[in-house]
Amino acid sequence: MALNPDRLFPSDPATRKIARRLYETVAALPIISPHGHTDPRWYSEDAAFPDPATLFVKPDHYIFRMLYSQGVPLESLGIPRRDGAPVETDSRAIWRIFAGHFHLFQGTPTRLWFEQPLEDLFGITERLSAANADRLYDSIADHLAQDAFRPRALYKRFNLEVIATTDSALSALDDHAALRASGWDGRVVPTYRPDFTVDPEREGFAGNVAQLLAMTGEATTWQGYLAAHRARRAFFKTMGATATDHGHPTAQTADLPQIEAERLFARVLRGGVTAAEAELFRAQMLTEMAGMSIDDGLVMQLHPGSVRNHNPSIFHGFGPDMGADIPSPTDYVRALKPLLDKLGNNPGLTLILFTLDETSYGRELAPLAGHYPCLRLGPPWWFFDSPEGMKRFRTIATETAGFANTVGFNDDTRAYLSIPARHDMARRVDCAFLAGLVAEHRLDEDEAKxxxxxLAYRLAKTAYRL
Amino acid sequence: MALNPDRLFPSDPATRKIARRLYETVAALPIISPHGHTDPRWYSEDAAFPDPATLFVKPDHYIFRMLYSQGVPLESLGIPRRDGAPVETDSRAIWRIFAGHFHLFQGTPTRLWFEQPLEDLFGITERLSAANADRLYDSIADHLAQDAFRPRALYKRFNLEVIATTDSALSALDDHAALRASGWDGRVVPTYRPDFTVDPEREGFAGNVAQLLAMTGEATTWQGYLAAHRARRAFFKTMGATATDHGHPTAQTADLPQIEAERLFARVLRGGVTAAEAELFRAQMLTEMAGMSIDDGLVMQLHPGSVRNHNPSIFHGFGPDMGADIPSPTDYVRALKPLLDKLGNNPGLTLILFTLDETSYGRELAPLAGHYPCLRLGPPWWFFDSPEGMKRFRTIATETAGFANTVGFNDDTRAYLSIPARHDMARRVDCAFLAGLVAEHRLDEDEAKxxxxxLAYRLAKTAYRL
Amino acid sequence: MALNPDRLFPSDPATRKIARRLYETVAALPIISPHGHTDPRWYSEDAAFPDPATLFVKPDHYIFRMLYSQGVPLESLGIPRRDGAPVETDSRAIWRIFAGHFHLFQGTPTRLWFEQPLEDLFGITERLSAANADRLYDSIADHLAQDAFRPRALYKRFNLEVIATTDSALSALDDHAALRASGWDGRVVPTYRPDFTVDPEREGFAGNVAQLLAMTGEATTWQGYLAAHRARRAFFKTMGATATDHGHPTAQTADLPQIEAERLFARVLRGGVTAAEAELFRAQMLTEMAGMSIDDGLVMQLHPGSVRNHNPSIFHGFGPDMGADIPSPTDYVRALKPLLDKLGNNPGLTLILFTLDETSYGRELAPLAGHYPCLRLGPPWWFFDSPEGMKRFRTIATETAGFANTVGFNDDTRAYLSIPARHDMARRVDCAFLAGLVAEHRLDEDEAKxxxxxLAYRLAKTAYRL
Incomplete structure (x- = not known):
C-alpha cells in the first residue's frame, strides 16, 4: 500500500522514464507557496495541532462535501451549527465516520493529499478503513503531540521557502507582527484580501467599510475610501505582502468617470443596492485595485466564477465555506476589457487570472495571457487542482500561452499537512506533461529540465515578486 | 475482421493487461438496463423481428442522420412521410443503401454497436459493404426467423436481469400488464414519462391533460392535475416502475406560491402561452414531480438540453425523432436552484441528471453531485454515449464527484440487439479508465476490481432502486 | 537537434508503429491548400523574399503576440505605427530579439512551424538562440537570395497542387490575372471575401459599398447591392475561385422578408446603425450569400467568434491583425437556424463551419454536421491549429460527425515557408489519431489507410470543389 515512487507518471515506459528523470531534478526544490489559507497563528504560536479529526476532517470542505453528498450529516462531522444546536464533539467518532467512507475518495485528489502526509510524516502505509480507524487515529494523535510536528518544525521539514496567508483588509495582522517579532527565520507573508470591504452584497459590508475608514482615519467619501485601501495595502506591504487577492462572483471590471464612481459609492453605502449596482461597484473596484497595484507593486490575483452558498439550508445552518459553492460559466474577454483598456499595457501591472470554468482556458484565458503583458494564468483552481485538471490546463493553455505566461503552482489550502503532497502532485503532473512532449519529440529533454x-519553483517566485 | 478481445482497451501493454483483468471480472455480470426505449410489446407478444432493415436501419436515428448528412434522402430508407407520399418499401433495397454507406460509421460507436451483435448473434465476421450486402441480409433474415432470436429468448441470451421501458403518462401499460399476466419470468418495468402532459409547447398538450384527468377522474384544477399525476405514478408503480423520466428543453425549475401555480395552470390550459410561461410551467412541474418522488419513492431522471426538431423540413415531412435534435448550452447551477432549495437536502429524493453539454461535467454537474445528497450523475447521454464520451465523463467528473455519485450505465436505446454491445462497451471503457488509474498508481487494483x-452492476441497481 | 522522424507520433511503441505506417502512405501526397493568406503578388512577380526578419517575424502575429505578452514592444519588432513614429528598421536587430526570446515558443506549434522549414529548406538543425542568431540570420539570408527560394520554385518544391488566397470583394484580382497570363503552371486561386462590404461596423463600410456598386454598375438599392455581389462572385469564379469566406463576429443568420431587408439596407448605408442592426444585416447577408452559393456553386466558409482588436492601444497604435483578437463563446444551433431553415436541405450548398469555441465541437458542430447535408466542419482554426487542438477536434467530433463531414486541413497562413510544415503536422496528428483507433481495435488498418x-488530400479537394 506504500506510495509508489512512479505515481502520477504516464504508464508508457519510455515516457515514464523521462518523467522520472525530470522529476528527480525538481523533487527536492524548496516550496514557494504564494497563495494559501493556512492560519498565521499556527506559525506565531507554534502550538501542537489537535487531534486527527480536527486536523484532517473538520476544516476540509473537499472532505465533508463528499461525505454530505452521500448522506452524512454535517453535524456528525462536528461542523458547528450557527444556532448553537449540539453537534458531534468526539473527535474519534468523527474520524470513524471519515474512515468508514474513505472509499468515496477513490479517484479523487483528496485521496492522495491525505495518504502522502500519512506515509511521509507518520509512517502509515495502510489504507484508512473502518477496521483500522482507531489504530490510525492513535498513531496520528501520538505523532501530533510531539514537538517535531508543530507548525514551525513542519515548515522546515516541508522545505518551505515562503508561504503566503490570505488576510482580510481589516486584519491588524497581529499574528504576522508577532511572528516577525519572534525572530523565527521562516517566511510567512500576508496577502491583501479586500472582498468584505468591496462587495456590497456581502453581509456587513457597510460596517466593514466604516471599520476600514476608521482604521485609516479617512473620510466617508469615494476618495477617502480609495485612500483607505491604499493605506491598508501599504501596511500589508510593510508586513511582507507582495500580492492582493480578489474573490468576485464574475470577472467584470469597469472604468467609470470619477463623478459616477462617487455617486455609486454613496449608493452602495446607503444599502439596498440592486444586483447590477453591486456588480458595477465590484467591477469598478477591480480597476481601482489594478491602478493601486501599478503604484505599489502588489501583484493582483482574481478568483472569479464561484456561486457561493448555493445551498441555503447549509448556509443558514452552518455558514459559508461548507462545500456548497458551485462554479458557473465565466466570461473574461468582455468582462476584463474596461480594466485592460485602461491598464492592460502598463509594464508595472501583474494580474493573475484563475478560473472555475475550464472552457475559458483555450477560448479566452490563453489567448488573453498570450497577448497582454500584464496577464498571467494562475494554476488550476479548486475543483481542478487535481491530476486531470492540471493535465487539461497544460494541454489546453500551453500551445497558445506558452509556459512563461503561467505562474507555477498554488496550493491554495488550509490543510497544512497536505502542502508537500500538493506541490509534489503538481511537480509530478508537470513533469509527466513535459515528458509527453519530449517523448513525442516536441521538446528536447534539456529544455524540459x-x-x-x-514550473516547480522559478515562475511562482518571479510572478509573485517573492 | 472478427472482434478483437482487447478492443477499447488502452494500447499501452501494462495498462491493457490490467484492463483485461478487470474486465474479466465484470464481462459476464447480468445486465441492469434502467433506462431505455425498447417496445414492451416485443416482450409481451414475443413475435419474431422482421427483416434486417426494419430491425437495424429504419428505427435508428444515429444511422439515418449520418446517411442524411451525406445526401441520402430519408424516403430511400423507408422512413414514412407524414403526408403519406410513397417511400421505399423494399427492405433489401434499404439495406443495400446502408451497406453502401457503412464506411461513414468508421470511428463512431454505431459501428461497434452494429458489428458486435452481427458476430455474437449471427456469426458474421465480415465488414458490411455493398459487395456482401445481399449475402449478409439473407443470413441475418434467416436467423431472425428462428425462435432463438425472438425477444424473450434474446432477453435470456443477453443475460438481462431487468430492463426498463419508457412509457407515456397516458399509457394504459397494456403490454406490461399482458407480460405480467403471461407468467414469463423476465423483468420488464415501465418508466413514468409525463412530458406530453407537462409541456405546454408540445402538440396536443391540452388534449393530453384532458385525457390525464379523465383517466383518473380528477377535476380540471391545479390540485386535480397534481392528483392525477400522483394517481398515474401510483399505477405505474404497481406495474413495476421505479423511476420517472423528464425530457425538458432546459433544466429550469421553479417553486411558485400555490396561487401563482394555480393561475399558471389555468393559463397554460387556455393555450396561446408565451415561451416564458411554458418554461415556467415546466419548471414548476419539475419541482412538483420531485416532491411526488419523495412521497412515492420513484427515482427522478432529468434529460435537458436538446433543441428538438431543429430542421423544419424534416419535422414537417417525417415528424419528430428524425435525427434533427441538436444539443445546446445547458445551465444547471441556477436552473436547479429552486428545486434544490426546497428539496435538495431531503434524504428521500434521488434526482439523476443527464446532459448534452459536456462543459457542465466539471463546472456544474460534478460539483453539484459532489455536494447535494439527492443528486446523482447519469452516464454520458446520446451523442456522448461513446468510447471517447465515456472517457471524458469519467476523467472530468470523477475527481470532484467520485464514483459513488454516478449511477453506472444506461443503454437508452430502442435497438434491442445492440444492448449487450452497449453495456459491453461501457464495461470496457470503465475498466480501461480504472486500469489507467491503477497503472499510474492512483488506485490499487483490488479497489479497481x-x-x-x-460501475457495471451495483450502482445502477441501487440508484434506480431496482 | 534535427527533427525526429517520429515527431508527433504517440510514444506507445505499438501505436507509433501503426502511425508511422499510415504516415508513410500520405507524407508525399501533393498539398491541397484551400484556405490561406499568402499574397498573390508573390506568385505573379516571383521576387526573392527579403531578409529573415521580414519573412518570419514581422508578418506573423503568432510570434509577435507572444513576444508582446512578455514585454517586448511591437516597435522593436519593426511593426509600423499608424502615426508614422519611428520603429526598428534593422532586420538583424529584430531577428536578434526574436532569437533571444525563442524559448517562449516551447510547447507551441510556432516552434514546429519555424524549425521544420529551417531544416528542410536551409539545412539548419540548431535551435535558434541569442548565441547563434547572427549566424542563422546570415545563412537564411544567403539562401533567400537564391533563385531556388523564390515563390514559384518553392511552390513546386512544396509539392503544392493548388493554393487559395483570400481576396477582398473589391479586389481587381490583378495579380491573379497577371499570374494566369504568365503561363506558369502553378494553380493559385482567389477566394471571395466580402466582409468589408457586408459588415456595417467595419471602418469605411459605406465607401466600400459605393465602390462595389460602382465596379459593377449597379444601383444603390438592395437588389442592386445583391446583384453587385453576384457579379463580383461571377468574376472571381472566372479567375478560378471555388469558395467564399466570411469572417463574422457571430454565426448569426437571418431570413428577412424582402421589404425589411430593403429598409435595413437603406438604414445601414445611412450610417449610425445600432449594434443590433449591424448584426441583423450581417446575419441577412450570410443567408443571401448561401443562396448565391446554391446558384453559382461557390463553397461557403464561415469563420465566426473572434472579438477583433481587443486591445485599443494596439489597434490605435498599429492597426488590426496585431495579435489582439480574442475568441469568445459562439452559438451555432440557434444562430444558423434561419439560414438552415431556408437552405439547409439544398443539395447544392456546401457551408464549411469553423470555430474558436471548442465547446461547440461536440455540443453543436458535430451534431449539426452529422445531420444537415449542406454542412461540413472545417479543421481546427487559429489558436487550435496545433497538435493538441487537432487531437481534440478529431477525438470529440468524429464519434458524432464521422470523417466524411470534415474537410481535411487548411493551413490558413500568410507564412509561406511554413506551409509544408503545417500540412505535415496535420498529417502526422491525423495518422496518430487513426493509429490510436487501430491500436484499440476500433478501426482496421486498411480503413485507416x-x-x-x-484527411490528407481527398476531403479538401472534394469539399472545396478543387
Missing part, C-alpha cells in the same frame, strides 16, 4: 524547474 | 463491479 | 488519404 529547465521548464520543470520553472 | 470493486469499482468495476459497481 | 484510406482515411489517412482522405
Amino acid at each position: 529547465d521548464l520543470a524547474h520553472d | 470493486d469499482l468495476a463491479h459497481d | 484510406d482515411l489517412a488519404h482522405d
